[in-house]
Amino acid sequence: MSIISTEQLGHSFNDRWLFKDLHFGLQKGDRVALVGINGTGKSTLLKILAEVFPPQTGKVVKEKGLRIGYLSQEPNFTGLTTINDFIYSTDNEQQQLIKEYEALLEADDIDSNKLALISDKLTALDAWEYEHNIKTILNRLQISNFDQNINSLSGGQKKRLSLAKLLIDEPDVYILDEPTNHLDIETIEWLEKLLTIGQKTVLIVSHDRYFLDNVCTQIRELDKGELHTYNGNYGYFLEKKAEREYNDVLAAEKARNLLRKELEWMRRQPQARGTKSKARIDSFYDLEEKSKGPRAQDKVQLSVKVSRQGSKILELDNVSKSFGNKSIIENFSYVFKKGDRIGLSGRNGSGKSTFLNLITNEITPDKGTIAIGETTKYGYYKQGGLHFKEDERVIDVVKNVADYIQMANGDTLTASQLLTLFLFPPEKQHGFVNKLSGGEKKRLQLMRVLMSNPNFLILDEPSNDLDIDTLNVLEDFLLSYSGVLILVSHDRYLIDKLTEQLFIFDGTGTVTLYNGNYADFKFEQELKIKEEKLAEKKAKEEKVVVTLEIPKKKLSYKEQREYEQLENEIEEIEELIKTKTIKLNATTDHIALTDLSKEIENLQKKLDQKSERWLELAEFI
Known part of the structure; x- marks a missing residue:
């Protein structure tokens, strides 16, 4: 039974119906991804379900007392001054007690009697775990200065603050519009685990394909005003x-x-x-x-002509940059080569944007030299957004750069043909830019950068606010791009597919070069952690048996039998996980999906235990 649903829902934008007579429902425990190209009405549907504004036709029906948490792309903090005002709700007793407790701890003269009284109240309400969860969420989302004025925060900080509040409130339904924007990869992986723990009901709009695969069990596509449902992950969709x-x-x-x-x-x-x-x-x-349905279309390979590139591209020699006492980059050297495809990795604030500003001469290094080749032509896509005149049409924005673009094979594409390739149909090409959605404006901005024929392309978070269809077009372009590519993105799928090398920023000034993509790096990191844990466990065991004069050299008969049996058991469990995963992707039954997910999780735990024991015994083979 649906805990929230719609009846004959309809809404229009700029005299165009986004959808009519739409039925949409969520059952408890559903984790649904809503996908579709920019401008189809995904964000509008989320706002209607979250009751931000009413639909023009139809209505939303929900269970009595149902609490909905909504994360907007552009959070609204009207009437609030500080982070403290926003985080701790006045109508939540536990949150107000925690706020008072934290304020007492930070006071110069701590009132011990009052502190003891509040501690007793927190114990009576069983709120200590809740207090720990709040701190964990705030720390993960890099929120520490609670007296800071909200108006002084950047767009990314406001988005993280809004996400933190939603997670702290633990609503019955999580409605999230691009939740991974402005998060680093580590925080995204933490958020994935948080959303999949328990029977959370989640509705997500996101361009992050790994995130959708790891969180959602159902994909719903909004296409030309109609919903198409697919039970399974993004690959199945x-x-x-x-x-x-x-x-x-x-x-x-x-x-x-x-x-x-x-x-x-x-x-x-x-x-x-x-x-x-x-x-x-x-x-x-x-x-x-x-007969007005779609026609078969030949796919055009979007491979543009790249400006000629000389032997000297970009050389960094012992470059260092600090802000105050904080070292961002220290003694970094690198000589860029033709065909370099580099991803920048590191937590927010670790120095990625500073590095981009250094190599494009927007800021100067404290020491060291940066030499740019004479033929190097930058194409720099920034997060700032598209600047345009209110009376400007979409096609004019493109023609301001060029009337046509030359392809690598010598053919030319007109501005209109290029816009069509980037999912702007003819009717939108002659419309005003100010009527485009936020994602469509980002797509137009990206297209302008790509069509300037750069031979050194820098993309800073290109996937923010772009739909997956546009990202597929971008990937096709970048896979055939022959110039140097630097990509900053929290989208692990994009980094894995398009880069061959990483610059890893640790936030203390050290930049590590890694040959491989993010998946390779993550695998090596997890393997290293596992090996360190095994070594630590082995060291503890050796301490326990330190009194033994002769260490055990061989397995006993019983252990040998256990070792052989474990090999068979591990193989059987792996096959069972594979079989149940196939069933999970194929089933449409909600209860069966939940049961299969739990079974797979239990089997994975069992597999980890047996694999660890197998590794212990293998040491003596």
Whole structure:
């Protein structure tokens, strides 16, 4: 049974219906991803479900007392002054006690009697674990100065603050619009675990494909005002969507062929028609509607001509940069080569943006030299946004850069053709820029950077606010791009697919070079941690048996049998996990999905235990 649903929902924007008679429902424990290209109405639907504003037609029905937590792309803090005012709700007794407790601890003269009284109240309300959870959330999202004025925060800090408040309040339904924007990769991985613990009901709009795969068990696509539901992860959705689109093209082609014959019949008919003729006329108009379906399109390989690049591209020699006492980059050297594809990795504030500003000469280093080659032509996509005039049309924004773009094979594309490739249909190309959604403006900004034919491309968080379809277009472009690429992104899928090397910033000035993508780096880190834990465990065991004069050299008969049996058990569990994962992706039953998820989780724990024991015994083989 749905805990929140819609009835005949309809809403329009700029005189265009986003959706009509839409039915959308969530059951308890559902973890749903809402996908679709920018401008289809995803954010609008989230706002309606969160009751930010009412729909133009239809209504939202929800369980009595249902608490909804909504994370907006642009949080609103009207009427609030400090972070403290926002974090601790006045109507939440536990939060107010925690706020008072924290204030007492920070006071110069601590009132011990009052502190003891509040401690007793927190104990009576069983709120100590809650207090620990609040601190964990705030620390993870880098929120520490509670007296800071909200108006002084950057857009990214405001988004993290809004997310922190939502997670602290623990609502019945989490409605999240691009929750991974402005988060570093470590924090995203932490958020994934938090959202999948317990029976949380979650609805997410996100471009982050790894995040969707790890959190959601169902994908719902909003396309041309209609919802298409796919039970499974994002990879399953892509497969089934391709099948649906192929079948839609076949059905439309069949309707068009039949329409030609019926059109001849319509032209031959006299004015007076019998009952049979009227039925056939009605069928003709139905057929005419079906014939407006999609057509098969040849995919254009978007490989643009890159400006000529000389032997000297960019050279950094012992570069250092600090702000106050904080060292951001220290004694870093690197010579860029043709075809370099580098991802910048590190927590927020670790120095990635500073590095980009250094190599583009926006700031100067404290010491060391940065030499830019004479033929190096930067294309720099920043997070700042697109600047345009209110009366400017979309196609004019592109033509201000160039009327056409030259492809690598010598062909040329007009501004209109390029806009179509970047998912701007003809009707939007001649519309005003100020009527575009936030994501569409970002897409237009990105396109302008790419069409300037740079040979050194810098993309700073290009995936923020872009839909997945646009990211697919971007990936196709970048895979065939022959210039130097530097990519800053929290989107692990994008980093893995497009980069071959990482610059890892640790926030203390050290920049480590790693050959490989983020998945390779993460695997090595996890392996290293596992090895360190095993070594620590082995050291503890050796301390326990330090009194033994002769260490055990061989396995006993019983241990040998256990070792052989473990090999078979591990193989059986791995096969069982594989089988149940396939069932999970194929099932449409909500209860079965939950049960299978729990079974897989328990099997994985069992596999980890047996693998660890197998490794212990393997030391003596």
